[in-house]
Amino acid sequence: MSEECGEVKLIDEQGLRTDGRKPDEIRKTIMKVGVLKNADGSSYLEQGRNKILVAVYGPEELHPKHLALPDKALLQCRYHMLTFSTDERRSPAPSRRDIELSKVIKSALEPAILLEKFPMTTIRVLVEVIQSDGGTRCAGITAASIALANAGIPMRDLVVACAAGKVDGQYIVDLNADEDKLGEADLVVAIMPQRKLVTLIQMDGSLTLDEFKKVFELAKKGCYELYNIQRKALLEHYEKVAKEVSQDDISK
Amino acid sequence: MKTSKGAIFLPGDSLPIPPGYKVIGSFSEVRGKHVICTTITLVSIKGTTIKLVPLKGVYIPNVGDKVIGIAKHISVDHCIFDINSPYPAILQINGFPTKSQSRIDMREQFTVGTVIYGEVKGKFGPYISLTLQGPELGILSKGFVLEISPVKIPRFVGKRGSMINMIKDMLKCNILVGMNGRVWIESDEYEIIKIIREVIDKIERESHVSGLTDRVKNLIAARLKELGVSK
Numbered sequence: 001m002s003e004e005c006g007e008v009k010l011i012d013e014q015g016l017r018t019d020g021r022k023p024d025e026i027r028k029t030i031m032k033v034g035v036l037k038n039a040d041g042s043s044y045l046e047q048g049r050n051k052i053l054v055a056v057y058g059p060e061e062l063h064p065k066h067l068a069l070p071d072k073a074l075l076q077c078r079y080h081m082l083t084f085s086t087d088e089r090r091s092p093a094p095s096r097r098d099i100e101l102s103k104v105i106k107s108a109l110e111p112a113i114l115l116e117k118f119p120m121t122t123i124r125v126l127v128e129v130i131q132s133d134g135g136t137r138c139a140g141i142t143a144a145s146i147a148l149a150n151a152g153i154p155m156r157d158l159v160v161a162c163a164a165g166k167v168d169g170q171y172i173v174d175l176n177a178d179e180d181k182l183g184e185a186d187l188v189v190a191i192m193p194q195r196k197l198v199t200l201i202q203m204d205g206s207l208t209l210d211e212f213k214k215v216f217e218l219a220k221k222g223c224y225e226l227y228n229i230q231r232k233a234l235l236e237h238y239e240k241v242a243k244e245v246s247q248d249d250i251s252k
Numbered sequence: 253m254k255t256s257k258g259a260i261f262l263p264g265d266s267l268p269i270p271p272g273y274k275v276i277g278s279f280s281e282v283r284g285k286h287v288i289c290t291t292i293t294l295v296s297i298k299g300t301t302i303k304l305v306p307l308k309g310v311y312i313p314n315v316g317d318k319v320i321g322i323a324k325h326i327s328v329d330h331c332i333f334d335i336n337s338p339y340p341a342i343l344q345i346n347g348f349p350t351k352s353q354s355r356i357d358m359r360e361q362f363t364v365g366t367v368i369y370g371e372v373k374g375k376f377g378p379y380i381s382l383t384l385q386g387p388e389l390g391i392l393s394k395g396f397v398l399e400i401s402p403v404k405i406p407r408f409v410g411k412r413g414s415m416i417n418m419i420k421d422m423l424k425c426n427i428l429v430g431m432n433g434r435v436w437i438e439s440d441e442y443e444i445i446k447i448i449r450e451v452i453d454k455i456e457r458e459s460h461v462s463g464l465t466d467r468v469k470n471l472i473a474a475r476l477k478e479l480g481v482s483k
Contacts, residue, residue, distance in 0.1 A: 040310075061340060149291070235260055
């Protein structure tokens with residue numbers, strides 16, 4: 001936790017983090033679905049200073065054909081950070097990290113989608129990070145899951161992801177960029193909340209078994225809080241229309 | 253008879269099935285004594301029937317479905333059509349509605365963009381096989397093709413065709429509905445097409461809100477009034 005310029009304190013004397021949150025508090029999160037007209041499904045997510053836009057296309061015909069799978073659809077995910085998403089300009093070309101995170105997001109979503117319903121086809125998930133502040137893979141998975149539901153793609157359950165970790169000897173949930181970089185360890189967990197299944201688990205740093213259990217429980221708690229926001233966003237999208245229609249009827 | 257208003261269920265949500273109740277609808281899984289929704293679904297209970305209506309979904313062809321296809325590749329003996337599905341469709345010479353099939357050159361019958369009203373016959377390799385043999389089926393030479401979400405087609409047609417018949421009667425036009433989410437309209441007036449486009453948008457947006465037929469009727473009446481057509 002020490003840098004050349006001196007000690008960086010990520011948790012102050014009052015037990016608050018750099019952005020004023022308590023250790024077990026997730027960032028303020030806003031989710032919306034159906035934000036893009038041209039995509040089959042879409043979503044927008046703001047988690048703290050993270051801003052993420054997801055578009056879903058498919059199931060559709062797959063080109064080149066030799067990639068097609070005879071028994072299920074091929075899930076293609078692309079995670080991409082826009083050039084202005086970070087402090088310094090990023091190259092628009094996919095980096096090694098982008099390619100890795102695309103694969104990670106695919107692995108997290110795959111168990112939830114009923115791919116076997118659409119053999120020989122493809123489903124494309126495009127995750128664009130507009131502004132990044134740590135935890136974009138989790139935010140990408142969470143946003144992609146509601147975009148898939150919005151596209152009408154059959155799923156076993158929604159998928160929600162959240163990170164937890166150890167910073168200054170304390171266990172914290174939903175790490176921001178500084179905590180991610182300077183913390184002792186972080187654990188990314190993606191779950192299917194209704195089925196109670198884990199679809200992704202990824203760890204950086206080192207934790208004892210006891211610490212791992214505590215951090216895992218904290219990440220799971222964060223996932224369930226985000227799941228409630230996911231549900232609210234999806235239900236609001238459809239119930240909004242019902243409210244508008246009933247208001248039209250009243251005004252007549 | 254006990255009737256409940258529709259509630260929206262999300263993927264993964266489960267609903268217990270009481271003894272003696274039956275479940276109607278696609279995009280769901282029955283597990284033991286529970287039905288689990290796999291898409292965003294409108295669930296309503298009428299009597300002893302649990303009805304599941306998906307609010308969004310893709311078109312998966314079934315044998316016997318009537319679809320509107322658009323030609324995209326033509327060869328001597330077959331033609332490939334886009335049927336708004338993940339799977340392209342094929343029309344072979346044996347599906348053509350003429351007895352002298354041996355003398356047919358598909359390239360003379362179709363060009364890229366030709367619209368047909370065909371029936372799904374089955375599967376042919378990676379393709380969905382189509383036929384044009386049957387009443388109403390064939391090439392649609394004039395008219396407009398509009399698109400609607402395939403899961404909203406039953407709502408567009410209505411109970412025993414109530415909605416579509418009302419639209420046809422009020423707007424005096426010919427309409428063919430493809431199960432693949434395409435609607436073909438034959439009318440000489442462009443204004444009528446615009447009204448139907450508006451009706452389709454309303455159905456897409458408000459299909460899960462009750463009283464849709466009345467709202468559509470009011471919309472058409474208002475638009476006709478604006479055009480100066482008395483009804």
